[in-house]
Amino acid sequence: MIFFWAFVVGGLICVIGQIMLDVFKLTPAHMTTTLVVVGAILGGLELYDPLIDFAGAGATVPITSFGNALVRGALAEAERSGLVGVLTGIFEVTSAGISAAIIFGFLMALLFRSKG
Amino acid sequence: MRQGRTWLFPTRPHIAASAAVGGPMEAQGPLARDFDVLHEDFWLGQDSFEKAEQKLLEEACEKAIEKAGMKKEDIDVFLAGDLLNQIITSNFTARALAVPYLGLFSACATSMEGLALAALLVDAGKAKRVLTGVASHNAASERQYRYPTEYGAQKPPTAQWTVTGAGAAVVVEGHAPGTGVHITAATVGRVVDMGIQDPFNMGAAMAPAAVETIETHFRDLRLAGDHYDLILTGDLARVGHRICVDLLAERGLAIPRDRMADCGLMIYREDQPVFAGGSGAASSGTVFYGHILREMVRGNLRRVLMVATGALLSPVSYQQKESIPCIAHAVAVERVDPA
Numbered sequence: 001m002i003f004f005w006a007f008v009v010g011g012l013i014c015v016i017g018q019i020m021l022d023v024f025k026l027t028p029a030h031m032t033t034t035l036v037v038v039g040a041i042l043g044g045l046e047l048y049d050p051l052i053d054f055a056g057a058g059a060t061v062p063i064t065s066f067g068n069a070l071v072r073g074a075l076a077e078a079e080r081s082g083l084v085g086v087l088t089g090i091f092e093v094t095s096a097g098i099s100a101a102i103i104f105g106f107l108m109a110l111l112f113r114s115k116g
Numbered sequence: 117m118r119q120g121r122t123w124l125f126p127t128r129p130h131i132a133a134s135a136a137v138g139g140p141m142e143a144q145g146p147l148a149r150d151f152d153v154l155h156e157d158f159w160l161g162q163d164s165f166e167k168a169e170q171k172l173l174e175e176a177c178e179k180a181i182e183k184a185g186m187k188k189e190d191i192d193v194f195l196a197g198d199l200l201n202q203i204i205t206s207n208f209t210a211r212a213l214a215v216p217y218l219g220l221f222s223a224c225a226t227s228m229e230g231l232a233l234a235a236l237l238v239d240a241g242k243a244k245r246v247l248t249g250v251a252s253h254n255a256a257s258e259r260q261y262r263y264p265t266e267y268g269a270q271k272p273p274t275a276q277w278t279v280t281g282a283g284a285a286v287v288v289e290g291h292a293p294g295t296g297v298h299i300t301a302a303t304v305g306r307v308v309d310m311g312i313q314d315p316f317n318m319g320a321a322m323a324p325a326a327v328e329t330i331e332t333h334f335r336d337l338r339l340a341g342d343h344y345d346l347i348l349t350g351d352l353a354r355v356g357h358r359i360c361v362d363l364l365a366e367r368g369l370a371i372p373r374d375r376m377a378d379c380g381l382m383i384y385r386e387d388q389p390v391f392a393g394g395s396g397a398a399s400s401g402t403v404f405y406g407h408i409l410r411e412m413v414r415g416n417l418r419r420v421l422m423v424a425t426g427a428l429l430s431p432v433s434y435q436q437k438e439s440i441p442c443i444a445h446a447v448a449v450e451r452v453d454p455a
Binding site for chain 2 (some may be wrong): 021022025027028114
């Protein structure tokens with residue numbers, strides 16, 4: 001059943017993104033950042049983790065999950081070390097993803113012509 | 117000589133020769149056999165797309181001069197334009213040609229701006245041999261007008277595919293040998309802006325400009341709707357072509373539907389991944405200077421009205437959410453059988 005809900009929830013998030021592009025004529029960058037911010041707000045309201053429990057990868061794979069992870073990291077660190085933790089914790093959960101993007105991006109740029 | 121807004125050329129300037137150069141997508145299209153040079157390499161062996169575009173224009177110019185039996189020194193004036201900032205493709209090609217040069221910009225309508233002015237210069241006796249050409253390169257246009265090519269942004273089905281290619285022609289005085297195709301008239305377009313802001317729906321934005329120019333041309337010359345064997349628009353593609361045909365019918369201009377076509381729809385097969393069809397300065401440039409002129413020489417077409425359509429937007433105007441002003445220039449050509 002988790003596969004079904006992952007498909008439905010993940011798909012719905014993508015449908016929202018597609019509507020933002022096609023109907024509201026947002027640029028791809030605006031659409032992506034809006035979804036990140038929405039994920040962050042939902043994370044702050046503690047609504048995103050229940051969605052992950054319900055839909056699994058359907059909620060963790062879309063970019064909204066990145067917004068949620070930023071806020072979760074910041075809040076967790078803030079609890080441990082106060083206000084400064086908001087700054088130090090923001091990339092705590094997401095550091096693996098961001099570091100991987102930088103490192104693999106660098107390696108690919110060495111191997112291939114990265115500019116069109 | 118002028119009739120209404122339309123220029124008439126009593127000396128009937130003659131297209132001595134023309135040439136079309138295309139890229140890999142154009143080589144897979146239905147008009148491949150009417151290109152003079154086709155490239156399998158999207159880069160044309162160059163290290164940037166901009167240099168590739170310049171090579172396209174250089175080749176088209178060289179080929180047209182060669183087919184006219186001339187040398188580049190024989191050219192009195194070179195008229196050219198393209199879509200890149202400050203028309204660098206044309207400027208750099210003119211550097212290599214080293215003949216008097218006038219740079220033009222009417223976006224994708226530049227092809228017929230060039231041909232109309234070439235005919236005017238020859239008709240007025242200011243030049244004997246005028247070379248005119250246009251070029252566009254898909255990837256060079258993509259990254260200037262839309263998104264970086266490596267970004268991979270989605271496009272809606274109304275978007276169009278910029279033609280990779282170049283077209284050029286040598287226009288000479290009426291009696292010289294050549295293709296037998298003469299330039300009889302030209303209607304310079306007015307800028308028409310219907311308030312469309314979507315650069316992924318340029319066909320719809322440009323269609324009213326094409327209609328304005330076609331209507332003016334027919335009214336000025338008091339022509340019947342079936343005067344031309346073919347009325348060809350430059351790059352309206354699927355969406356814009358339909359709007360253009362419908363608008364003309366609505367205005368009561370009885371042009372038979374089978375005599376209206378669009379270069380952007382002709383240059384690619386239906387199953388090629390080009391969204392609504394082709395666009396770019398080379399859309400009308402390659403189809404007219406390659407396919408259409410050959411069809412006229414073959415005897416399949418006698419009178420053609422080529423209406424090149426252009427969207428006069430810039431990346432800055434689009435980012436500042438301005439609407440897209442559009443223009444269409446029409447040139448009438450006619451094959452005269454040798455007496």
